[in-house]
Amino acid sequence: MEKDFWRAIIANKCAVPDSYTPSQLLPELLENLGSLDAELRDDLSLFILSSWLEGNKYSPMEMRAMVAPLKTNLKHGLGESGTDSVFRRTFSAITLAELVHVDNKGAYLTREEVHEILDAGLEYLLAERDLRGYVPAKGWAHALAHTADLLMVLARSVHCEKNELQRILNAVSAQLVNSGQTHYTHDEDERLVNAIVAILNRDIVEAQTLADWVESLSQAKTEGWKDAYQDPSANRARHNVKTFLRSLHYRLTKIETPPPNCDSLLVSLREGLKVITPWA
Template identity: 30%
Template sequence: MTDWNSVVDADYAVPADRDLGELVRELSRALADRDPEVRDGAPYGVLDTWLRRGVIDGRQRLELGDEMAARFGDPEVQARTFAPLVLGMIVEAGGFRAEWVDAFARWYPAEEDLRGYDEELGWLHAVAHGADLLDRFGRHAEVDPARMLELAAARLTAPTGHVLDQLEDDRLARAVAHVLTRTDLSERDATGWLDAVDAAFGADRIVTPVPAHVSNCLRTLRLLYVLADRGVRADQESDPEPLHHREAVKTRLAEVLDRIVKR
Protein backbone atom coordinates (compact mmCIF):
# COMPACT_ATOMS: atom_id res chain seq x y z
CA MET A 1 0.00 0.00 0.00
CA THR A 2 1.24 3.48 -0.86
CA ASP A 3 2.37 5.78 1.94
CA TRP A 4 0.26 8.77 0.90
CA ASN A 5 1.63 10.95 3.68
CA SER A 6 5.06 10.59 2.06
CA VAL A 7 3.56 11.72 -1.25
CA VAL A 8 2.18 14.81 0.49
CA ASP A 9 5.57 15.49 2.09
CA ALA A 10 7.18 15.29 -1.38
CA ASP A 11 4.92 18.09 -2.65
CA TYR A 12 2.55 15.52 -4.18
CA ALA A 13 5.15 14.19 -6.62
CA VAL A 14 4.16 10.92 -8.30
CA PRO A 15 6.36 8.10 -6.92
CA ALA A 16 8.88 7.37 -9.66
CA ASP A 17 8.66 3.61 -9.28
CA ARG A 18 4.88 3.36 -9.53
CA ASP A 19 2.39 3.27 -12.40
CA LEU A 20 0.06 6.28 -12.31
CA GLY A 21 -2.98 4.24 -13.31
CA GLU A 22 -2.37 1.84 -10.44
CA LEU A 23 -1.99 4.77 -8.04
CA VAL A 24 -5.24 6.35 -9.19
CA ARG A 25 -7.07 3.05 -8.67
CA GLU A 26 -5.63 2.84 -5.17
CA LEU A 27 -6.73 6.41 -4.44
CA SER A 28 -10.21 5.59 -5.68
CA ARG A 29 -10.44 2.63 -3.29
CA ALA A 30 -9.15 4.79 -0.43
CA LEU A 31 -11.93 7.33 -1.00
CA ALA A 32 -14.48 4.60 -0.23
CA ASP A 33 -12.66 3.09 2.76
CA ARG A 34 -14.60 2.52 5.98
CA ASP A 35 -11.69 3.99 7.97
CA PRO A 36 -12.17 7.78 8.07
CA GLU A 37 -8.43 8.27 8.58
CA VAL A 38 -7.90 6.66 5.19
CA ARG A 39 -10.90 8.05 3.35
CA ASP A 40 -10.68 11.62 4.62
CA GLY A 41 -6.92 11.83 5.08
CA ALA A 42 -3.91 12.13 2.80
CA PRO A 43 -5.47 10.24 -0.17
CA TYR A 44 -8.16 12.92 -0.47
CA GLY A 45 -5.58 15.69 -0.69
CA VAL A 46 -3.42 13.77 -3.14
CA LEU A 47 -6.30 13.06 -5.50
CA ASP A 48 -7.49 16.66 -5.35
CA THR A 49 -4.00 18.00 -6.01
CA TRP A 50 -3.28 15.60 -8.88
CA LEU A 51 -6.55 16.54 -10.53
CA ARG A 52 -5.94 20.28 -10.14
CA ARG A 53 -2.36 19.99 -11.43
CA GLY A 54 -3.38 17.88 -14.42
CA VAL A 55 -1.38 14.87 -13.29
CA ILE A 56 -4.49 12.76 -13.88
CA ASP A 57 -5.20 13.30 -17.58
CA GLY A 58 -8.46 13.52 -19.52
CA ARG A 59 -8.93 9.81 -20.15
CA GLN A 60 -8.16 8.89 -16.56
CA ARG A 61 -10.45 11.65 -15.32
CA LEU A 62 -13.33 10.23 -17.33
CA GLU A 63 -12.66 6.68 -16.17
CA LEU A 64 -12.53 7.84 -12.57
CA GLY A 65 -15.74 9.83 -13.05
CA ASP A 66 -17.50 6.77 -14.46
CA GLU A 67 -16.39 4.82 -11.39
CA MET A 68 -17.77 7.49 -9.06
CA ALA A 69 -21.08 7.61 -10.92
CA ALA A 70 -21.39 3.84 -10.51
CA ARG A 71 -20.51 4.21 -6.83
CA PHE A 72 -23.79 6.03 -6.17
CA GLY A 73 -25.27 2.53 -6.11
CA ASP A 74 -22.69 1.11 -3.70
CA PRO A 75 -24.08 -0.73 -0.65
CA GLU A 76 -21.61 1.09 1.64
CA VAL A 77 -22.85 4.52 2.71
CA GLN A 78 -19.38 6.11 2.94
CA ALA A 79 -18.66 5.02 -0.63
CA ARG A 80 -21.87 6.64 -1.87
CA THR A 81 -21.41 9.88 0.05
CA PHE A 82 -17.79 10.46 -0.95
CA ALA A 83 -18.51 9.82 -4.63
CA PRO A 84 -19.95 13.34 -5.15
CA LEU A 85 -16.82 14.88 -3.64
CA VAL A 86 -14.60 13.09 -6.14
CA LEU A 87 -16.94 13.87 -9.03
CA GLY A 88 -16.86 17.51 -8.01
CA MET A 89 -13.05 17.49 -8.19
CA ILE A 90 -13.19 15.89 -11.63
CA VAL A 91 -15.71 18.40 -12.99
CA GLU A 92 -13.64 21.25 -11.54
CA ALA A 93 -10.62 19.82 -13.40
CA GLY A 94 -12.50 19.81 -16.70
CA GLY A 95 -13.99 16.31 -16.88
CA PHE A 96 -17.67 15.92 -17.63
CA ARG A 97 -20.19 13.40 -18.87
CA ALA A 98 -23.95 13.93 -18.97
CA GLU A 99 -24.36 10.40 -17.59
CA TRP A 100 -22.77 11.53 -14.32
CA VAL A 101 -25.55 14.09 -13.88
CA ASP A 102 -28.15 11.38 -14.45
CA ALA A 103 -26.53 9.06 -11.90
CA PHE A 104 -26.32 11.87 -9.34
CA ALA A 105 -29.96 12.83 -9.93
CA ARG A 106 -31.08 9.27 -9.26
CA TRP A 107 -29.09 9.04 -6.03
CA TYR A 108 -29.41 12.42 -4.32
CA PRO A 109 -33.11 12.55 -3.40
CA ALA A 110 -33.24 8.79 -2.80
CA GLU A 111 -30.38 8.57 -0.26
CA GLU A 112 -31.84 7.56 3.10
CA ASP A 113 -28.78 7.76 5.35
CA LEU A 114 -28.49 11.47 6.07
CA ARG A 115 -26.23 11.33 9.11
CA GLY A 116 -23.61 14.02 9.08
CA TYR A 117 -21.19 12.11 11.26
CA ASP A 118 -20.84 8.53 12.50
CA GLU A 119 -18.58 7.54 15.39
CA GLU A 120 -17.12 4.63 13.43
CA LEU A 121 -17.25 5.86 9.83
CA GLY A 122 -16.50 9.52 10.46
CA TRP A 123 -17.96 12.19 8.18
CA LEU A 124 -20.67 10.97 5.81
CA HIS A 125 -22.48 14.22 4.89
CA ALA A 126 -24.70 12.88 2.09
CA VAL A 127 -26.75 16.08 1.88
CA ALA A 128 -23.76 18.43 2.14
CA HIS A 129 -21.52 16.51 -0.24
CA GLY A 130 -24.41 16.15 -2.66
CA ALA A 131 -25.07 19.87 -2.37
CA ASP A 132 -21.48 20.61 -3.35
CA LEU A 133 -21.88 18.54 -6.52
CA LEU A 134 -25.28 20.07 -7.23
CA ASP A 135 -23.55 23.44 -7.01
CA ARG A 136 -20.80 22.30 -9.39
CA PHE A 137 -23.23 20.83 -11.91
CA GLY A 138 -25.62 23.74 -11.54
CA ARG A 139 -22.96 26.19 -12.72
CA HIS A 140 -21.68 23.96 -15.52
CA ALA A 141 -22.44 25.22 -19.03
CA GLU A 142 -23.62 21.79 -20.19
CA VAL A 143 -26.12 21.29 -17.37
CA ASP A 144 -29.62 22.76 -17.29
CA PRO A 145 -29.71 24.82 -14.07
CA ALA A 146 -33.47 24.35 -13.75
CA ARG A 147 -32.89 20.62 -13.46
CA MET A 148 -30.56 21.14 -10.51
CA LEU A 149 -33.11 23.39 -8.81
CA GLU A 150 -35.76 20.71 -9.25
CA LEU A 151 -33.33 18.17 -7.83
CA ALA A 152 -32.84 20.37 -4.76
CA ALA A 153 -36.61 20.46 -4.30
CA ALA A 154 -36.75 16.68 -4.58
CA ARG A 155 -34.09 16.35 -1.86
CA LEU A 156 -35.90 18.83 0.38
CA THR A 157 -39.26 17.09 0.08
CA ALA A 158 -37.99 13.50 0.41
CA PRO A 159 -39.29 12.01 3.69
CA THR A 160 -36.73 11.37 6.42
CA GLY A 161 -36.75 10.97 10.16
CA HIS A 162 -33.30 12.59 10.50
CA VAL A 163 -32.97 16.25 11.43
CA LEU A 164 -29.92 17.67 9.70
CA ASP A 165 -27.42 18.58 12.41
CA GLN A 166 -24.05 19.32 10.79
CA LEU A 167 -24.91 22.42 8.73
CA GLU A 168 -26.01 20.30 5.77
CA ASP A 169 -29.02 22.59 5.30
CA ASP A 170 -26.67 25.58 5.00
CA ARG A 171 -24.57 23.81 2.34
CA LEU A 172 -27.69 23.01 0.31
CA ALA A 173 -28.99 26.58 0.59
CA ARG A 174 -25.67 27.96 -0.65
CA ALA A 175 -25.57 25.49 -3.50
CA VAL A 176 -29.05 26.51 -4.63
CA ALA A 177 -28.08 30.17 -4.32
CA HIS A 178 -25.07 29.59 -6.56
CA VAL A 179 -27.25 27.90 -9.18
CA LEU A 180 -29.60 30.87 -8.98
CA THR A 181 -26.80 33.21 -10.08
CA ARG A 182 -27.04 31.69 -13.58
CA THR A 183 -28.11 34.52 -15.85
CA ASP A 184 -29.65 32.14 -18.40
CA LEU A 185 -32.37 31.13 -15.93
CA SER A 186 -35.83 32.42 -16.76
CA GLU A 187 -37.83 33.93 -13.93
CA ARG A 188 -40.20 30.98 -14.11
CA ASP A 189 -37.34 28.49 -13.75
CA ALA A 190 -35.77 30.51 -10.92
CA THR A 191 -38.97 30.28 -8.88
CA GLY A 192 -40.91 27.34 -10.32
CA TRP A 193 -38.92 24.66 -8.46
CA LEU A 194 -40.50 25.95 -5.24
CA ASP A 195 -43.93 24.81 -6.43
CA ALA A 196 -43.02 21.23 -5.48
CA VAL A 197 -42.14 22.37 -1.96
CA ASP A 198 -45.36 24.34 -1.70
CA ALA A 199 -47.40 21.36 -2.88
CA ALA A 200 -45.71 18.99 -0.43
CA PHE A 201 -45.61 21.20 2.65
CA GLY A 202 -48.50 23.67 2.30
CA ALA A 203 -50.26 24.56 5.56
CA ASP A 204 -53.09 22.11 5.03
CA ARG A 205 -50.61 19.23 4.73
CA ILE A 206 -48.48 19.73 7.84
CA VAL A 207 -49.13 17.90 11.07
CA THR A 208 -47.51 18.35 14.47
CA PRO A 209 -45.02 17.48 15.71
CA VAL A 210 -43.35 18.86 12.60
CA PRO A 211 -41.65 16.06 10.61
CA ALA A 212 -37.87 16.15 10.33
CA HIS A 213 -37.84 16.74 6.58
CA VAL A 214 -40.15 19.74 6.95
CA SER A 215 -37.86 21.23 9.60
CA ASN A 216 -34.86 20.62 7.32
CA CYS A 217 -36.62 22.31 4.44
CA LEU A 218 -37.64 25.35 6.49
CA ARG A 219 -34.09 26.00 7.66
CA THR A 220 -32.71 25.60 4.14
CA LEU A 221 -35.21 28.02 2.62
CA ARG A 222 -34.73 30.58 5.39
CA LEU A 223 -31.00 30.80 4.69
CA LEU A 224 -31.70 30.86 0.97
CA TYR A 225 -33.92 33.91 1.54
CA VAL A 226 -31.01 35.68 3.30
CA LEU A 227 -28.68 34.79 0.43
CA ALA A 228 -31.24 36.01 -2.10
CA ASP A 229 -31.39 39.31 -0.21
CA ARG A 230 -27.65 39.78 0.32
CA GLY A 231 -26.03 37.74 -2.45
CA VAL A 232 -23.85 34.65 -2.21
CA ARG A 233 -20.05 34.48 -2.08
CA ALA A 234 -18.07 32.10 -4.26
CA ASP A 235 -15.50 31.95 -1.43
CA GLN A 236 -14.56 33.83 1.73
CA GLU A 237 -12.50 36.43 -0.16
CA SER A 238 -14.98 37.29 -2.91
CA ASP A 239 -17.77 39.85 -2.89
CA PRO A 240 -21.36 38.58 -2.75
CA GLU A 241 -22.83 37.83 -6.17
CA PRO A 242 -26.48 38.72 -6.73
CA LEU A 243 -29.01 36.03 -7.54
CA HIS A 244 -30.68 36.33 -10.93
CA HIS A 245 -34.37 37.37 -10.60
CA ARG A 246 -33.56 38.26 -7.00
CA GLU A 247 -36.84 39.96 -6.12
CA ALA A 248 -38.99 37.27 -7.72
CA VAL A 249 -37.06 34.58 -5.85
CA LYS A 250 -37.44 36.41 -2.54
CA THR A 251 -41.16 36.90 -3.10
CA ARG A 252 -41.76 33.24 -3.91
CA LEU A 253 -39.60 32.06 -1.00
CA ALA A 254 -41.58 34.26 1.38
CA GLU A 255 -44.87 32.89 0.04
CA VAL A 256 -43.79 29.28 0.45
CA LEU A 257 -42.32 29.83 3.91
CA ASP A 258 -45.51 31.58 4.98
CA ARG A 259 -47.66 28.70 3.78
CA ILE A 260 -45.52 26.10 5.54
CA VAL A 261 -45.58 27.79 8.95
CA LYS A 262 -49.15 29.12 8.76
CA ARG A 263 -51.44 27.69 11.42
Protein backbone atom coordinates in the same frame (compact mmCIF):
# COMPACT_ATOMS: atom_id res chain seq x y z
CA MET B 1 0.24 1.45 1.24
CA GLU B 2 0.51 2.39 4.90
CA LYS B 3 -0.93 5.71 6.01
CA ASP B 4 2.56 7.09 6.59
CA PHE B 5 3.17 6.82 2.85
CA TRP B 6 0.18 9.06 2.10
CA ARG B 7 0.98 11.38 5.01
CA ALA B 8 4.44 11.93 3.56
CA ILE B 9 2.92 12.96 0.22
CA ILE B 10 0.78 15.60 1.90
CA ALA B 11 3.71 16.77 4.02
CA ASN B 12 5.57 17.28 0.73
CA LYS B 13 2.76 19.47 -0.66
CA CYS B 14 1.28 16.57 -2.63
CA ALA B 15 4.35 16.14 -4.79
CA VAL B 16 4.37 12.78 -6.57
CA PRO B 17 6.76 10.49 -4.67
CA ASP B 18 9.88 9.16 -6.32
CA SER B 19 9.55 5.78 -8.05
CA TYR B 20 5.79 6.22 -8.49
CA THR B 21 3.43 7.88 -10.93
CA PRO B 22 -0.06 9.22 -10.17
CA SER B 23 -1.41 6.55 -12.51
CA GLN B 24 0.21 3.76 -10.51
CA LEU B 25 -1.28 5.06 -7.27
CA LEU B 26 -4.74 5.80 -8.69
CA PRO B 27 -6.32 2.35 -8.13
CA GLU B 28 -5.43 2.40 -4.45
CA LEU B 29 -6.59 5.99 -4.01
CA LEU B 30 -9.96 5.11 -5.53
CA GLU B 31 -10.24 1.97 -3.41
CA ASN B 32 -9.54 4.01 -0.28
CA LEU B 33 -12.66 6.09 -0.90
CA GLY B 34 -14.61 3.26 0.71
CA SER B 35 -12.29 2.85 3.68
CA LEU B 36 -13.76 2.94 7.19
CA ASP B 37 -10.65 4.80 8.35
CA ALA B 38 -11.64 8.48 8.21
CA GLU B 39 -8.08 9.72 7.95
CA LEU B 40 -7.19 7.35 5.13
CA ARG B 41 -10.42 7.99 3.24
CA ASP B 42 -10.92 11.72 3.68
CA ASP B 43 -7.82 13.48 4.98
CA LEU B 44 -5.35 11.50 2.88
CA SER B 45 -6.78 9.76 -0.19
CA LEU B 46 -9.47 12.24 -1.19
CA PHE B 47 -7.17 15.18 -0.50
CA ILE B 48 -4.34 13.75 -2.60
CA LEU B 49 -6.62 12.65 -5.43
CA SER B 50 -8.28 16.08 -5.57
CA SER B 51 -4.90 17.81 -5.55
CA TRP B 52 -3.59 15.68 -8.39
CA LEU B 53 -6.75 16.10 -10.43
CA GLU B 54 -6.62 19.87 -10.10
CA GLY B 55 -2.87 19.80 -10.71
CA ASN B 56 -3.34 18.04 -14.07
CA LYS B 57 -1.49 14.94 -12.95
CA TYR B 58 -3.93 12.75 -14.87
CA SER B 59 -4.58 12.76 -18.59
CA PRO B 60 -8.05 13.48 -19.99
CA MET B 61 -8.31 9.81 -20.92
CA GLU B 62 -7.50 8.74 -17.36
CA MET B 63 -10.01 11.16 -15.87
CA ARG B 64 -12.74 10.06 -18.25
CA ALA B 65 -12.01 6.44 -17.32
CA MET B 66 -12.65 7.25 -13.65
CA VAL B 67 -16.24 8.30 -14.29
CA ALA B 68 -17.82 4.91 -15.00
CA PRO B 69 -16.58 3.09 -11.86
CA LEU B 70 -17.45 6.08 -9.69
CA LYS B 71 -20.99 6.12 -11.08
CA THR B 72 -21.21 2.39 -10.39
CA ASN B 73 -20.08 3.05 -6.82
CA LEU B 74 -23.10 5.32 -6.31
CA LYS B 75 -25.23 2.16 -6.44
CA HIS B 76 -23.02 0.15 -4.08
CA GLY B 77 -25.36 -0.86 -1.26
CA LEU B 78 -27.82 1.84 -2.28
CA GLY B 79 -30.99 1.57 -0.21
CA GLU B 80 -29.15 0.50 2.93
CA SER B 81 -29.13 2.75 5.97
CA GLY B 82 -26.73 2.73 8.89
CA THR B 83 -24.23 0.47 7.14
CA ASP B 84 -20.64 1.09 6.07
CA SER B 85 -21.43 0.95 2.35
CA VAL B 86 -22.40 4.63 2.49
CA PHE B 87 -18.78 5.76 2.55
CA ARG B 88 -17.97 4.38 -0.89
CA ARG B 89 -21.12 5.96 -2.33
CA THR B 90 -20.73 9.39 -0.84
CA PHE B 91 -16.99 9.71 -1.46
CA SER B 92 -17.54 8.61 -5.04
CA ALA B 93 -20.08 11.43 -5.37
CA ILE B 94 -17.62 14.05 -4.20
CA THR B 95 -14.90 12.64 -6.45
CA LEU B 96 -17.27 12.95 -9.39
CA ALA B 97 -17.74 16.56 -8.29
CA GLU B 98 -13.99 17.07 -8.50
CA LEU B 99 -13.89 15.58 -12.00
CA VAL B 100 -16.67 17.91 -13.19
CA HIS B 101 -14.93 20.85 -11.50
CA VAL B 102 -11.77 20.10 -13.48
CA ASP B 103 -13.84 19.85 -16.67
CA ASN B 104 -15.38 23.25 -15.94
CA LYS B 105 -11.89 24.75 -15.93
CA GLY B 106 -10.71 22.95 -19.06
CA ALA B 107 -13.13 20.78 -20.99
CA TYR B 108 -12.28 17.11 -21.44
CA LEU B 109 -15.74 15.58 -20.96
CA THR B 110 -18.34 15.50 -23.71
CA ARG B 111 -21.81 16.95 -23.29
CA GLU B 112 -23.21 13.42 -23.18
CA GLU B 113 -20.77 12.37 -20.46
CA VAL B 114 -21.67 15.36 -18.28
CA HIS B 115 -25.36 14.61 -18.73
CA GLU B 116 -24.76 11.00 -17.74
CA ILE B 117 -23.05 12.21 -14.55
CA LEU B 118 -26.05 14.46 -13.92
CA ASP B 119 -28.43 11.54 -14.41
CA ALA B 120 -26.43 9.42 -11.97
CA GLY B 121 -26.17 12.24 -9.44
CA LEU B 122 -29.89 13.01 -9.46
CA GLU B 123 -30.78 9.34 -9.19
CA TYR B 124 -28.44 9.02 -6.24
CA LEU B 125 -29.79 12.17 -4.57
CA LEU B 126 -33.31 10.76 -4.53
CA ALA B 127 -32.42 7.15 -3.76
CA GLU B 128 -29.88 7.51 -0.93
CA ARG B 129 -31.37 6.41 2.39
CA ASP B 130 -28.31 6.77 4.61
CA LEU B 131 -28.16 10.50 5.25
CA ARG B 132 -26.02 10.54 8.35
CA GLY B 133 -23.65 13.48 8.67
CA TYR B 134 -20.77 12.68 10.99
CA VAL B 135 -20.47 9.04 12.04
CA PRO B 136 -18.68 8.48 15.36
CA ALA B 137 -15.37 6.59 15.00
CA LYS B 138 -15.72 6.53 11.19
CA GLY B 139 -15.88 10.18 10.21
CA TRP B 140 -17.98 12.02 7.68
CA ALA B 141 -20.52 10.24 5.53
CA HIS B 142 -22.44 13.41 4.55
CA ALA B 143 -24.11 11.98 1.46
CA LEU B 144 -26.44 14.93 0.94
CA ALA B 145 -23.66 17.50 1.27
CA HIS B 146 -21.37 15.63 -1.11
CA THR B 147 -24.15 15.23 -3.65
CA ALA B 148 -24.96 18.93 -3.31
CA ASP B 149 -21.33 19.68 -4.20
CA LEU B 150 -21.73 17.54 -7.31
CA LEU B 151 -24.90 19.40 -8.29
CA MET B 152 -23.16 22.73 -7.72
CA VAL B 153 -20.36 22.03 -10.20
CA LEU B 154 -22.83 20.51 -12.66
CA ALA B 155 -24.91 23.69 -12.45
CA ARG B 156 -21.80 25.63 -13.48
CA SER B 157 -21.11 23.38 -16.47
CA VAL B 158 -21.64 24.83 -19.93
CA HIS B 159 -23.04 21.43 -20.87
CA CYS B 160 -25.98 21.91 -18.51
CA GLU B 161 -28.58 24.31 -19.87
CA LYS B 162 -32.02 25.39 -18.70
CA ASN B 163 -33.59 21.95 -18.79
CA GLU B 164 -30.76 20.41 -16.77
CA LEU B 165 -30.84 23.23 -14.21
CA GLN B 166 -34.59 22.79 -13.80
CA ARG B 167 -34.04 19.08 -13.21
CA ILE B 168 -31.62 19.95 -10.40
CA LEU B 169 -34.14 22.34 -8.85
CA ASN B 170 -36.90 19.74 -9.02
CA ALA B 171 -34.71 17.03 -7.53
CA VAL B 172 -33.62 19.25 -4.63
CA SER B 173 -37.26 20.04 -3.92
CA ALA B 174 -38.26 16.37 -4.05
CA GLN B 175 -35.39 15.36 -1.78
CA LEU B 176 -36.26 17.92 0.88
CA VAL B 177 -40.01 17.37 0.78
CA ASN B 178 -39.45 13.64 1.32
CA SER B 179 -36.67 13.97 3.89
CA GLY B 180 -38.72 12.90 6.89
CA GLN B 181 -36.41 10.03 7.78
CA THR B 182 -33.58 12.37 8.82
CA HIS B 183 -33.31 15.65 10.67
CA TYR B 184 -30.52 17.52 8.84
CA THR B 185 -28.14 18.97 11.42
CA HIS B 186 -24.75 19.04 9.67
CA ASP B 187 -25.13 22.11 7.42
CA GLU B 188 -26.64 20.14 4.55
CA ASP B 189 -28.82 23.19 3.86
CA GLU B 190 -25.77 25.37 3.24
CA ARG B 191 -24.31 22.93 0.74
CA LEU B 192 -27.62 22.73 -1.12
CA VAL B 193 -27.76 26.53 -1.17
CA ASN B 194 -24.39 26.54 -2.94
CA ALA B 195 -25.95 24.51 -5.76
CA ILE B 196 -28.95 26.83 -6.02
CA VAL B 197 -26.77 29.95 -6.13
CA ALA B 198 -24.76 28.32 -8.94
CA ILE B 199 -28.02 27.88 -10.85
CA LEU B 200 -29.04 31.49 -10.23
CA ASN B 201 -25.68 32.76 -11.45
CA ARG B 202 -26.27 31.10 -14.81
CA ASP B 203 -29.25 33.44 -15.36
CA ILE B 204 -31.10 31.08 -17.69
CA VAL B 205 -33.95 29.95 -15.42
CA GLU B 206 -36.92 32.33 -15.50
CA ALA B 207 -38.15 34.14 -12.39
CA GLN B 208 -41.55 32.43 -12.60
CA THR B 209 -39.91 29.01 -12.67
CA LEU B 210 -38.01 29.92 -9.52
CA ALA B 211 -41.19 31.17 -7.84
CA ASP B 212 -42.97 27.93 -8.74
CA TRP B 213 -40.03 25.98 -7.36
CA VAL B 214 -40.23 27.76 -3.99
CA GLU B 215 -43.95 27.03 -3.93
CA SER B 216 -43.23 23.34 -4.59
CA LEU B 217 -41.37 23.39 -1.28
CA SER B 218 -43.63 25.60 0.82
CA GLN B 219 -46.92 24.19 -0.49
CA ALA B 220 -45.78 20.58 -0.76
CA LYS B 221 -48.19 19.45 1.94
CA THR B 222 -51.85 20.27 2.38
CA GLU B 223 -52.25 23.77 3.83
CA GLY B 224 -48.51 24.37 3.73
CA TRP B 225 -47.31 21.84 6.29
CA LYS B 226 -49.84 23.15 8.83
CA ASP B 227 -50.41 19.78 10.47
CA ALA B 228 -46.89 18.40 10.01
CA TYR B 229 -46.16 18.65 13.73
CA GLN B 230 -48.62 15.80 14.34
CA ASP B 231 -46.36 13.31 12.56
CA PRO B 232 -42.64 13.01 13.45
CA SER B 233 -41.60 12.20 9.88
CA ALA B 234 -43.57 15.06 8.34
CA ASN B 235 -42.27 17.45 10.98
CA ARG B 236 -38.65 16.51 10.25
CA ALA B 237 -39.26 17.19 6.56
CA ARG B 238 -40.93 20.51 7.41
CA HIS B 239 -37.93 21.49 9.50
CA ASN B 240 -35.51 20.56 6.71
CA VAL B 241 -37.48 22.56 4.14
CA LYS B 242 -37.78 25.56 6.45
CA THR B 243 -34.07 25.53 7.31
CA PHE B 244 -33.12 25.31 3.64
CA LEU B 245 -35.39 28.19 2.59
CA ARG B 246 -34.12 30.34 5.45
CA SER B 247 -30.52 29.58 4.53
CA LEU B 248 -31.14 30.46 0.90
CA HIS B 249 -32.88 33.69 1.90
CA TYR B 250 -30.03 34.66 4.22
CA ARG B 251 -27.39 33.87 1.59
CA LEU B 252 -29.11 36.00 -1.02
CA THR B 253 -29.35 38.96 1.36
CA LYS B 254 -25.67 38.76 2.28
CA ILE B 255 -24.04 37.78 -1.00
CA GLU B 256 -21.65 40.45 -2.27
CA THR B 257 -22.82 40.29 -5.88
CA PRO B 258 -26.48 39.23 -5.92
CA PRO B 259 -27.38 36.87 -8.77
CA PRO B 260 -30.01 37.76 -11.38
CA ASN B 261 -33.64 37.42 -10.26
CA CYS B 262 -32.48 37.80 -6.67
CA ASP B 263 -35.10 40.38 -5.64
CA SER B 264 -38.06 38.45 -6.98
CA LEU B 265 -36.76 35.21 -5.49
CA LEU B 266 -36.38 36.86 -2.09
CA VAL B 267 -40.05 37.84 -2.24
CA SER B 268 -41.01 34.25 -3.08
CA LEU B 269 -38.86 32.93 -0.25
CA ARG B 270 -40.45 35.25 2.30
CA GLU B 271 -43.92 34.26 1.13
CA GLY B 272 -42.99 30.60 1.28
CA LEU B 273 -41.59 30.89 4.78
CA LYS B 274 -44.79 32.58 5.94
CA VAL B 275 -46.72 29.56 4.73
CA ILE B 276 -44.46 27.12 6.56
CA THR B 277 -44.26 29.19 9.77
CA PRO B 278 -47.36 31.43 9.79
CA TRP B 279 -46.95 32.10 13.52
CA ALA B 280 -43.41 33.47 13.16
